[in-house]
Amino acid sequence: MRLGLRCASGGWRAMHKLPFMGQVFALSAMLAGGIGLTAFGVDAAVTNAEQGGRETAPADPQSERGPVIENDSELPAAYPQQPYEFRFHARGAISVLHWKLEKGALPPGIKLDDNGLLVGEPVRAGEFRFTVSVAEDGRGESAVQKEFVLEVLAALALRWKDPAHVKGSRIEGTVTVSNTTPDDVDLTFIVLAVAGNGRATAIGYQHFLLARGTVAKDLPFGDTLPHGGYVVHVDAVGEVERKNLIYRERMQTARALQVTVGP
Secondary structure, three states: OOOOOEEOHHHHHHHHOOOHHHHHHHHHHHHHOOOOHHHHOEEOOOOHHHOOOOOOOOOOHHHHHOOEEOOOOEOOOEOOOOOEEEEOOEEOOOOOEEEEEEEEOOOOOEEEOOOOEEEEOOOOOEEEEEEEEEEEOOEEEEEEEEEEEEEEOOOEEEEEEEEEEEEOOEEEEEEEEEEOOOOOEEEEEEEEEEEOOOOEEEEEEEEEEEOOOOOOEEEEEEEEOOOEEEEEEEEEEEEEHHHOEEEEEEEEOOOOEEEOOOO
């Protein structure tokens, strides 16, 4: 056994008065009986390796933290009546993970399985916010939570791809259109630049059959305009004549775009 001794002068003088063998016997008796040497002003340090060779493994910091959800808060978009599947992932787990919905609401038609699979066919369009938790098997204290947003886009959906902007004497841009209805749709697409005095100028127009299942089809637009400010309106109207159905989507710029080049 190796002892590291730090002696207070008074304690060592008390020990020093004993015969040599008496000092040895006194130290041995105190160690065997678990008596601290500080009573004599002496600190003893015994290495782990000398305590029967037993080492205490350091705690795994990752296991103390628990799992970490890796997915971004904004989930891939879904579409009404179309199959949707998304799997949540977490790192840092040391056992089986269990997932559940903690608060908020999933889109009607979508469910969260215990294994982290989000699956189903959403019934309607909308933006849905909800909180998911994940915990390791048998370790409820390891549970962590994260909020997510899942947007279910409209059956006929318009989205900005390249928002309307001024380029020289032109206003131009690109939108995408999606058709997640069960039908091919007769689509009319029109873009109007509306000046401050109410005058509207068409800067984009298309009329075509938009096949069912089409997702994010590019529709560019643009034209030259006189000097002035313009709010851009984008309209899409889809018709299914045999069912007497009309779908409408509309967007516009948040403010007037200023054309400063030209007459």
